[in-house]
């Protein structure tokens with residue numbers, strides 16, 4: 001493809017993307033294809049001779065689009081929606097066009113310098129302590145691929161720090177602390193590094209939040225048996241229910257365990273810190289005061305297209321001392337002098353995408369005000385849904401709604417006041433039938449979860465085009481399927 005052919009194909013691609021967005025609402029949210037569908041349409045070997053790009057672009061429309069689940073659909077309420085914006089897409093396009101693996105300052109000074117500045121912008125508008133900024137010269141922010149990768153980099157740094165402070169401790173005695181509500185990234189980090197993971201139990205009565213006492217008990221127990229917890233992955237806004245660990249209590253306990261690295265996983269809820277009214281419930285002031293690292297995914301609730309996981313550390317040296325390997329071919333004058341950031345030493349890979357460009361485009365395009373308006377709208381829309389669940393005849397909130405997430409289940413109405421309560425087994429069975437009905441539909445998408453043995457349904461608001469009408473429609477569908485599920489269960 002030459003430059004003029006690219007110009008033509010590029011104009012067409014943008015036209016088709018615009019048409020896609022215009023037609024989004026008419027599409028079903030969930031793809032209707034069956035497993036293996038694509039093998040019937042795509043040859044199993046690459047072509048011997050290059051093909052005309054028009055044919056390739058047409059095949060994308062014909063074969064790929066029908067197999068997509070439309071995450072930007074306004075009735076997508078599953079997982080955590082990934083609000084995507086045209087500003088971000090354009091940022092990605094420009095970034096792809098120059099193809100910079102900007103691993104060190106010299107590899108592309110603008111990539112490093114923009115990331116350092118934009119991560120400071122982000123820290124500032126989320127209300128993070130100046131200690132986490134690149135401008136501090138001690139802490140700093142870096143964009144990673146995912147929250148899981150952010151944890152991997154953090155665990156390496158925490159392990160190296162712990163081993164420096166306790167040189168006699170054996171690798172097999174190290175433990176990563178999580179809770180039963182931590183995202184699977186905690187267990188995955190344990191698998192990758194071959195260290196134990198201890199998931200501390202949390203209680204529904206505490207809204208599934210890790211309490212100080214449970215943490216202290218675990219630490220004391222592990223000390224007695226010679227185990228060494230070196231990092232706690234605390235969650236601010238858990239995946240299943242939006243639970244927020246008790247950071248003030250964790251802070252108190254951490255005072256007695258100065259070698260324990262505390263990482264705040266705010267992959268989803270971090271974006272809500274942009275609004276000052278959310279900072280109290282998310283314990284910003286506390287984690288600002290003592291956490292070693294904080295992560296939030298702008299690719300979740302932050303209007304930036306995947307991938308853009310922001311990680312801040314209080315002391316960048318912990319990352320660089322654990323991850324800096326500099327063979328001769330990577331040495332540079334500025335790197336040797338220590339006058340620049342070389343981001344290759346802040347994460348696991350060497351090459352890295354120029355992700356700060358899309359974050360910059362989005363933050364400038366929306367401004368702090370526009371970003372906050374979007375977050376507040378999602379929370380309001382979720383409240384609208386949660387309010388109806390609260391007053392519904394058959395539905396019940398399982399936990400308090402958290403920001404833009406509601407977790408609920410179906411409960412049969414007692415026929416008489418002295419009717420015995422349904423036990424968990426049959427209730428879970430009923431809710432599986434209920435969720436089965438919801439997930440058989442293609443006009444809406446929600447996800448299931450389990451909270452301390454209770455099977456529940458989650459609804460998360462986040463798609464940029466979701467309006468009150470879509471949320472009302474979602475409630476009507478949920479309510480209708482609940483009634484049908486109940487009727488079939490009671491027969």
Ligand code: PLP
Pocket residue numbers: 080145146147148149183185235237238239265266267268297309
């Ligand atoms: N942490 C939380 C609280 C999440 O909700 C998720 C994903 O939903 C993750 C981490 C994992 O994010 P990633 O896919 O960026 O690794």
